[in-house]
Amino acid sequence: MVEVIHPSVQKWLQSISGCNVVQHQFHADIHAQLETMEFPHSKMEEWKYTRTQRLNQCDWKLQQAEVLSDPEFEQMDLVESSARNTFFGNLNQIATTEAFALTIPANEVFDTPFHIVIKSNQENAWTQPYLRIDVREQAQAKVVVHFMGTVQGLSNAIIDVNVAQGGQLDMDIIEDNEDAFFQLLDVKVDEAADAKCNVVTHVLNGGWVRNNLWMSLNGERSHAGLSGFYLPQDGQLIDNHTVVDHRVPNCTSDELYKGVLYDKSRGVFNGKVFVRRDAQKTQAYQSNKNIMMSDLAVMDSKPELEIYADDVRCSHGSTTGQLDEEALFYLRARGLSEMGAKQLLVSAYVNEVIMRSNNHEVVTYIKQELSNRGRIIADEI
Amino acid sequence: MIEIKELRASIGEKEILKGLNLVVKPGEVHAIMGPNGSGKSTLASVLAGREEYEVTGGEVHFNGKNLLEMAPEERAREGLFLAFQYPVEIPGVSNMNFLKAAVGEVRKHRGEEALSAKDFLALVKEKSALVELDGQLAHRAVNEGFSGGEKKRNEVFQMAMLEPKLAILDETDSGLDIDALRIVAQGVNAMRSPERSFIVITHYQRLLDYIVPDVVHVLYKGKIVKTGTKELALELEEKGYDWIKETVA
Numbered sequence: 001m002v003e004v005i006h007p008s009v010q011k012w013l014q015s016i017s018g019c020n021v022v023q024h025q026f027h028a029d030i031h032a033q034l035e036t037m038e039f040p041h042s043k044m045e046e047w048k049y050t051r052t053q054r055l056n057q058c059d060w061k062l063q064q065a066e067v068l069s070d071p072e073f074e075q076m077d078l079v080e081s082s083a084r085n086t087f088f089g090n091l092n093q094i095a096t097t098e099a100f101a102l103t104i105p106a107n108e109v110f111d112t113p114f115h116i117v118i119k120s121n122q123e124n125a126w127t128q129p130y131l132r133i134d135v136r137e138q139a140q141a142k143v144v145v146h147f148m149g150t151v152q153g154l155s156n157a158i159i160d161v162n163v164a165q166g167g168q169l170d171m172d173i174i175e176d177n178e179d180a181f182f183q184l185l186d187v188k189v190d191e192a193a194d195a196k197c198n199v200v201t202h203v204l205n206g207g208w209v210r211n212n213l214w215m216s217l218n219g220e221r222s223h224a225g226l227s228g229f230y231l232p233q234d235g236q237l238i239d240n241h242t243v244v245d246h247r248v249p250n251c252t253s254d255e256l257y258k259g260v261l262y263d264k265s266r267g268v269f270n271g272k273v274f275v276r277r278d279a280q281k282t283q284a285y286q287s288n289k290n291i292m293m294s295d296l297a298v299m300d301s302k303p304e305l306e307i308y309a310d311d312v313r314c315s316h317g318s319t320t321g322q323l324d325e326e327a328l329f330y331l332r333a334r335g336l337s338e339m340g341a342k343q344l345l346v347s348a349y350v351n352e353v354i355m356r357s358n359n360h361e362v363v364t365y366i367k368q369e370l371s372n373r374g375r376i377i378a379d380e381i
Numbered sequence: 382m383i384e385i386k387e388l389r390a391s392i393g394e395k396e397i398l399k400g401l402n403l404v405v406k407p408g409e410v411h412a413i414m415g416p417n418g419s420g421k422s423t424l425a426s427v428l429a430g431r432e433e434y435e436v437t438g439g440e441v442h443f444n445g446k447n448l449l450e451m452a453p454e455e456r457a458r459e460g461l462f463l464a465f466q467y468p469v470e471i472p473g474v475s476n477m478n479f480l481k482a483a484v485g486e487v488r489k490h491r492g493e494e495a496l497s498a499k500d501f502l503a504l505v506k507e508k509s510a511l512v513e514l515d516g517q518l519a520h521r522a523v524n525e526g527f528s529g530g531e532k533k534r535n536e537v538f539q540m541a542m543l544e545p546k547l548a549i550l551d552e553t554d555s556g557l558d559i560d561a562l563r564i565v566a567q568g569v570n571a572m573r574s575p576e577r578s579f580i581v582i583t584h585y586q587r588l589l590d591y592i593v594p595d596v597v598h599v600l601y602k603g604k605i606v607k608t609g610t611k612e613l614a615l616e617l618e619e620k621g622y623d624w625i626k627e628t629v630a
Contacts, residue, residue: 324469324471326469327469327471327474329431329432329453329469330465330468330469330471330523331471331474331479331483332430332452332453332454332457333429333430333453333454333456333457333463333465334457334479334480334483334539334543335454335457335458335483335484335486335487335490335543336454336479336482336483336486337454337486338452338454340482340486341454344474344478344479344482345471345474347473347474348471348472348473348474348522349473351473352473377478377482
């Protein structure tokens with residue numbers, strides 16, 4: 001029987017044929033799987049709140065991104081990641097435009113962060129970067145992955161992270177894209193026993209953003225930190241999907257995503273926490289908080305907790321509200337303009353997320369950038 | 382300094398101020414006393430520009446300008462300061478950043494140059510000493526985790542930083558023990574000057590032992606019903622508010 005490839009997928013497959021891409025170990029399998037899929041649409045649970053049509057309305061040209069990185073990031077000729085089983089994940093895997101790997105050798109501890117900047121600056125360019133970060137036993141490192149899209153474009157990126165036993169990784173993801181840019185990012189983190197991984201996603205700007213972050217706690221006493229902020233304005237859409245998978249006992253996870261939504265913007269948060277049957281003594285915290293600055297903005301927040309173990313401490317919550325009127329009046333009664341008072345309150349609100357980064361350079365940079373753009377007031381003293 | 386004529390204000394359907402008259406001249410300290418529910422805090426809120434209150438009649442002139450037309454921040458920049466009865470806790474906003482922004486706005490409005498970081502810190506040090514406020518508190522989030530006394534001292538500290546023309550103290554003595562009361566009063570007294578006026582709203586005479594007023598008013602059912610010297614406060618303390626209620630009736 002001949003499988004019929006869905007026309008919505010066919011279009012994308014055609015546009016990659018003949019392009020120069022990085023080889024993938026499982027190319028044939030992943031390609032075959034992709035041929036059975038459909039382009040994401042709002043009837044799919046994972047895409048219920050985020051419209052994808054606009055992605056289909058542009059004539060993308062697959063090409064390489066401009067990558068600037070510390071020399072420790074090595075270019076790869078062959079990618080060996082296992083199938084993502086998602087449309088965009090698989091699409092990246094069958095046509096990766098560039099692949100880089102960073103390996104932190106066992107027992108090595110680095111205080112200085114490693115940086116990689118992945119930049120799209122060609123009109124209608126479609127890039128599919130792949131990044132692999134390996135933190136070996138007892139090693140410690142800080143990594144900053146900085147995405148920039150300066151024109152109309154599409155970035156469909158994948159990051160694979162592996163933190164071995166006792167390893168520690170602090171990863172800051174910065175997304176700073178033009179309003180006409182589409183950003184897809186799929187991050188998968190695997191942690192062994194006693195590992196710690198803290199991921200902070202700073203969405204500085206973006207017209208259309210979909211982030212997937214999946215963290216698996218595979219070894220006992222490992223810890224996952226997930227944080228992020230988003231400040232969409234005008235007609236921007238920012239979607240964060242996260243999964244924390246507690247597979248073994250005695251692990252902890254701590255998640256905080258905060259948003260401030262302006263104008264006609266949209267935000268989506270979907271956070272799943274799985275606690276498997278064997279994962280006793282799990283401690284999992286998840287929180288999503290949103291402030292609506294406009295009656296026209298829309299936030300869809302969906303925290304989900306699935307617990308199959310009986311001896312666990314888990315909490316999750318989602319709040320959506322306005323800025324505290326009392327605080328606003330207090331600040332204005334001291335001479336701050338309404339705008340200034342709002343900015344100060346938003347700054348405090350967002351700072352809580354920014355400060356969850358363990359990278360001082362990033363904290364300073366993000367505050368400064370948001371302040372330069374008039375989004376927050378950076379603390380000067 | 383401030384001239385209030387026939388001021389009427391409501392919250393929801395309820396009229397609270399019912400034709401209040403008050404004139405405070407530069408350098409004067411006026412105490413406003415009165416039983417619970419007489420409209421003391423409403424007066425403070427209306428003067429500071431709290432939007433929940435609707436002004437339904439009357440006029441307020443502040444240094445010749447129409448106060449009621451101004452946004453709360455304009456009133457503050459013009460030199461009006463309200464020490465809140467219940468100072469708001471604002472997690473994440475440091476006292477320092479907040480004050481720097483506030484002092485900056487007020488100075489800009491007065492046509493003064495912005496303070497350098499060094500001068501600002503020197504001013505913080507000087508003014509926080511006035512109310513014996515621990516230097517550490519100045520660096521913490523606004524009022525977060527402050528004790529009742531610390532919050533009120535922080536109000537007076539902010540007042541000292543902003544150097545208003547007219548300060549309204551809304552039951553600043555409530556919730557204070559005798560030591561905190563003394564410190565707060567000491568801060569206020571240090572700021573008294575021929576150019577600066579105070580409206581001290583209080584339920585009890587006790588505060589007026591420390592901040593000695595030039596004029597004492599009694600507010601009852603939304604109107605000033607009696608005005609006198611500081612001895613009036615003592616008389617009230619002795620006879621209670623029932624005496625006033627009977628006199629007015």
